[in-house]
Amino acid sequence: MGNNCADSVLIIGAGQAGIQVADSLRAEGHTGPITVLNNEVHHPYQRPPLSKDYMGVDWPSEPLPLRGPGFLEAKGITMLGAEATSVDTAARTVHLADGTSIGYSQLVFATGAANRQLPCPGADLAGVHALRTLDDALGLQDALSTARKVVVIGAGFIGLEFAAGARTRGLDVTVLEFAQRPMGRALSAMASDWFAARHLADGIDLRLNEGVTAIHDAGEGLSVESTAGRAYPADLVLYGVGVNPRTDLAEAAGLEVQNGIVVDAALQTAVSGVWAVGDCASFQHAASGERMRLESVQNATDQGRHVARTIMGANAAYSETPWFWSTQGPIRLQIAGVSHPGDLPVMIGDPAAGKFSIALLREGKLAAVESVNSPADHIAARKLIGLGLELTAGDITTAGFTFKALAKEVLMVGS
Amino acid sequence: MPTITFTQPTGEATEVTVEEGTSLMRAAVTNGIEGIVGECGGQAMCATCHVFVRPEFAGQLADLSADEDEMLDCTTAERTEASRLGCQIKMSTELDGIVVDVPSDQV
Numbered sequence A: 001m002g003n004n005c006a007d008s009v010l011i012i013g014a015g016q017a018g019i020q021v022a023d024s025l026r027a028e029g030h031t032g033p034i035t036v037l038n039n040e041v042h043h044p045y046q047r048p049p050l051s052k053d054y055m056g057v058d059w060p061s062e063p064l065p066l067r068g069p070g071f072l073e074a075k076g077i078t079m080l081g082a083e084a085t086s087v088d089t090a091a092r093t094v095h096l097a098d099g100t101s102i103g104y105s106q107l108v109f110a111t112g113a114a115n116r117q118l119p120c121p122g123a124d125l126a127g128v129h130a131l132r133t134l135d136d137a138l139g140l141q142d143a144l145s146t147a148r149k150v151v152v153i154g155a156g157f158i159g160l161e162f163a164a165g166a167r168t169r170g171l172d173v174t175v176l177e178f179a180q181r182p183m184g185r186a187l188s189a190m191a192s193d194w195f196a197a198r199h200l201a202d203g204i205d206l207r208l209n210e211g212v213t214a215i216h217d218a219g220e221g222l223s224v225e226s227t228a229g230r231a232y233p234a235d236l237v238l239y240g241v242g243v244n245p246r247t248d249l250a251e252a253a254g255l256e257v258q259n260g261i262v263v264d265a266a267l268q269t270a271v272s273g274v275w276a277v278g279d280c281a282s283f284q285h286a287a288s289g290e291r292m293r294l295e296s297v298q299n300a301t302d303q304g305r306h307v308a309r310t311i312m313g314a315n316a317a318y319s320e321t322p323w324f325w326s327t328q329g330p331i332r333l334q335i336a337g338v339s340h341p342g343d344l345p346v347m348i349g350d351p352a353a354g355k356f357s358i359a360l361l362r363e364g365k366l367a368a369v370e371s372v373n374s375p376a377d378h379i380a381a382r383k384l385i386g387l388g389l390e391l392t393a394g395d396i397t398t399a400g401f402t403f404k405a406l407a408k409e410v411l412m413v414g415s
Numbered sequence B: 001m002p003t004i005t006f007t008q009p010t011g012e013a014t015e016v017t018v019e020e021g022t023s024l025m026r027a028a029v030t031n032g033i034e035g036i037v038g039e040c041g042g043q044a045m046c047a048t049c050h051v052f053v054r055p056e057f058a059g060q061l062a063d064l065s066a067d068e069d070e071m072l073d074c075t076t077a078e079r080t081e082a083s084r085l086g087c088q089i090k091m092s093t094e095l096d097g098i099v100v101d102v103p104s105d106q107v
């Protein structure tokens, strides 16, 4: 692959992934023009604090920028407040909402994801909120400052982070989840069950196997009706029922889309010089061979760095070990790797004390580790997963076993 | 308002002034200080806000928490006695004038 260090690069989306591509291109020595399209009114900011610090007691007065305005300027990265409306890959041109257009040599889709709508009557009533953007978070802060009863629909990461924040503010919080377990898509059943018990003990009324059928305006507040035939009064409803990748632009441009913009192991689409990174990308993970789409900061930043290096001439398959974190009140969860339903879970540590990790073994190898208030396990796991190490449940439950010691041993031998 | 000086591996120093209570990581990111990334938004989850605190200020810092200690084991630039996570340092008048060295690598 040639070195394209003077090419003009156009990045659609000024989120975690898009800004990373721009920053890494400069760090790798790119000298050509770099333009990032930002269709939000705010300077690019970090999303994770929005459902955590922003929803607790002591919220920050300013959003945390992805990079300061001075940094982007000093690097010669052009931020354009504009929305892309169509892409012509043959003419290498992107059309913008204001009627103008802009050419490119390399195009990066970093369009992220959009919240799935709540599929029930009443979803558009005042007092019903979703959370993806800074404006959503500011609206929720207003609502939180007068709310007393909160209903959260969906026990995913964002719903539970928000619920824990609302609890620290002393509010009544009910969480409705139609599935059997919270965070069931991402966590092992063992971890998920622990979280369910812990949130209940912390005073969150977590109701599993109970979906929402409708939300009504009950005069003084809202009423949330459930599949169990109950009605929950609320003056604030937050729903977090998943996201859809923002792929419409790419699809209209004729690129393949399958739950994400389809890219190869180098994160390139079928059109040379057109890439996709972050929440919007469906990619082939080199280490595991699986096709996946991930929604995490690690995925956005590592993919951003990867594409920047590839544009600059590197030739490698993307194979970073995925990792993720969530904080729910005082609980700190870190996940390394991606678990599957059939994995063998092995507990290590002290779940009663809220400090443990669950190793997930697949075909005799370490596939993922979920750590609760155990960062040392997590850090070690990040180094171990991907090495394809043989490991049994017996190894892990042997007295004295720690991931940290194992990582030290293995990496010493390897180096 | 307290000031912080960030010194780059090249020797270049930048002084910034911040509100009390602001973390050193937030001060760096907001002011575009090269080499401090803050990828986890200040949750002590990523260790990309690693700094070396000059010894004359070390005594004024809050003690290392267990979480910070464990995360410092995975910094990209090698950990030293002076290593701290910038997101765990809350600026106060006592820390006015603090000088920190930015590591050569964060990721």
Ligand SMILES: Cc1cc2nc3c(=O)[nH]c(=O)nc-3n(C[C@H](O)[C@H](O)[C@H](O)COP(=O)(O)OP(=O)(O)OC[C@H]3O[C@@H](n4cnc5c(N)ncnc54)[C@H](O)[C@@H]3O)c2cc1C
Binding pocket: A012, A013, A014, A015, A016, A017, A018, A037, A038, A039, A040, A047, A048, A049, A050, A051, A082, A083, A084, A085, A110, A111, A112, A113, A131, A132, A133, A158, A246, A249, A277, A278, A279, A280, A294, A295, A296, A297, A298, A300, A323, A324, A325, A326, A327
């Ligand atoms: C509330 C919340 C909490 C989170 N917490 C965590 C966490 O604790 N840990 C973790 O790892 N991850 C967390 N995440 C996920 C993480 O923030 C995302 O995975 C990450 O932001 C993805 O980056 P991205 O650049 O792919 O997408 P985004 O950050 O969504 O950025 C995409 C940008 O592209 C813009 N865009 C889209 N279409 C166009 C267009 N046509 N023209 C111009 N611009 C366009 C969008 O408006 C957006 O600004 C959280 C997410 C949210 C919403």
Ligand code: FES
Binding pocket: B025, B037, B038, B039, B040, B041, B042, B043, B044, B045, B046, B047, B048, B049, B071, B085, B086, B087, B088
């Ligand atoms: S910002 Fe992530 S550890 Fe400090």
